[in-house]
Amino acid sequence: MIDPKKIEQIARQVHESMPKGLRDFGDDVEKKIRQVLQSQLTRLDLVSREEFDVQTQVLLRTREKLALLEQRLSELESRQSQATAAPAIPPVDEQP
Template structure:
């Protein structure tokens, strides 16, 4: 989820950029802006940076493991090919 402090900061920036006459409505306008931002941003399927970084690391480890497994399968296939036995190809296993 999006950090509430960031939404508050964004709402404050929007509020400060408004013309002075509108800004004089004060907290009500800022509060309404904050609520609108929160509602619109929550409709988006966003993740925070920390969660994104964690998932990136998980993906990298998974790719590394996949590469190792592909090498092992290839080595097993070549050994099986040298011994004359039938080989099951990875494309056949799905």
């Protein structure tokens, strides 16, 4: 979620950058700017930096696990192919 203090700061900056005639309308303009910013930013479906960092860490751990599983699978496939490629030793006939 967007930090409300940041929205207020942006609204204040926009309000201060407006021409003097519009700024004279006072707090109503700043409140309206804040409302518009809040509604538009909410529609953008943004995530917080904290949530982004958490998801980045989850992705890194998932990639590490995937790499280990791929390596393990490769080793198992290699063992299997060696086992099937090795010639079978024929049984010894026991004749008296």
